[in-house]
Amino acid sequence: MIKVALLSKWHVHAVDYANQAKEIEDVSIELVWDENEQRGEEWGKELGVAYEADLETVLSNPSIDGVIITTPTVDHKHIIIEAARHGKHIFTEKVLALTIEDCDDILSEVEKSGVELMISLPRLVEDYYLYAQKAIDNGWLGQLTMIRCRVAHNGAVATSENPEGWLPQHFYEQEKTGGGALIDLGAHPIYLANRLAGTPQAVTTRLQSVFHPGIDDQAAAFVEYDSGVLGVLETSFVSFGSPFQLEVYGTEGTLLIEQNTVRMKSIQFESDQWIYPEDLPAPLPMPMEQWVKAIKEGYEPTITKEDALKLTLVNQGAVKSQENEQRIDLSQLKQ
Incomplete structure (x- = not known):
């Protein structure tokens, strides 16, 4: 049995991950910690587990095998590194960190400690992504030229039920999030395109504020890849x-x-009409399932540190592009 502690209910997916953990028979939720004491105590009561106010006490607890991290993004680096130093396996919400330098520090500590780290990039296990990858690998599209991807919702739009929108207001606190729509929801288009197109080379972005000055609630990024x-x-x-x-x-x-x-549609097919494939690949195990299999069985996860690094690389370049109002060569960020 893998005994885990939940670290913070700050992110909107915290409850989802707790539910996923409860559904896996090899996982037991033992503790809750939260930087907000009231929120943490209430969550612990909901789950029927103890709340611990001191993070060091949680991480030094020898009965805890792993942690599920849904803290503010800016706290990822410190918490993940400390968890690794205490020998805890780590499952974390996207993004891994705000800069490539911070990612390198995290991954160095994880490798040194020998723990399993999984970042939640769930669309990389879906059947539609796997089919897109198959189409590219089989050459059905010829030479790949362009990818467009959009993931969006109305979480910041006021309604009668939610006068400030259904997203929590702390999602617009730059000092906690490190950004707005692009760094959070925009992660999905970024990591999908990275997987399909290869290594990102340059980025040009527009981060736009509609209702929340100082932080983007919609965004567009133009990413150039080494593949062309x-x-x-x-x-x-x-x-x-x-x-x-x-x-x-x-x-x-x-x-x-x-x-x-x-x-x-492909010139390689017999028909020049659109085809609607019914034989999509079977989805891969969800990120949390892969994490558990890696801990228990030595399973090699399909979501990798390269996925995490490339995601942060594009996000970091996007922020710099907005600040400087110019195209950013991403190789400069790796130096």
């Missing part, structure tokens, strides 16, 4: 009814994914 592919990546907290869209274009074909509908 151009990524057009969009996200928003202010779009009602916006479907998930992943579009993959090549010299010999086009793949369009909208919500659960997948269609493709």
Whole structure:
């Protein structure tokens, strides 16, 4: 049995991860810690486990095998490093950290300690991503030229039920989040495009504030890849009814994914009409399942440190692009 502590209910996915952990028979939630004492105590009562106010006490507890981290993003570096130093396996919400330098520090400590680290990038296990990867690998699209991906919702839009929107207001606190829509929701288009297109080379972004001055609640990033592919990546907290869209274009074909509908056209196929494939690959285990399998069985996770690094690289470049109002060569950030 893997005994875990939940570290903070700050992120909106904290409850989701707690539920996932409860559904895995090899995992037992033992403790809750939160930087907000009242929130932590209430969550502990909800889950029927103890609340511990001191993080060091949690991490030094020999009965705790791992931690699930959903703290403010700016706290990731310190908490993950301390967890690794105490020999705790780590499952963390995106993003790993705000800079490549911080990611390198984290990964160095994780490697030194020998613990399992998993960052939650759930769309990399979905059938539509796996099919897109298959289409590229099989050459059905010819030479890949462009990827467009959009993930958006209306979490920042006021309604009668939620006068300030349904996202918690602390999601707009720059000093805690490190950014707005792009760094959080925009992570999904970024890591999907990174996987399909390769190594990001440069980024140009527009981070726009609609309702929350000083932080983006919608954004667009143009990412250039070493492969020559151009990524057009969009996200928003202010779009009602916006479907998930992943579009993959090549010299010999086009793949369009909208919500659960997948269609493709290729000159390599017998028909010149759109096909709607029914034989999508089986989804891979969810990130938390992969984390548990890695701890117990030595399973090699399909979500890797390279995914985490490239995600942070694009996010860091995006912030710099907005600040300087120019295209950012990402190789400069690695130096």
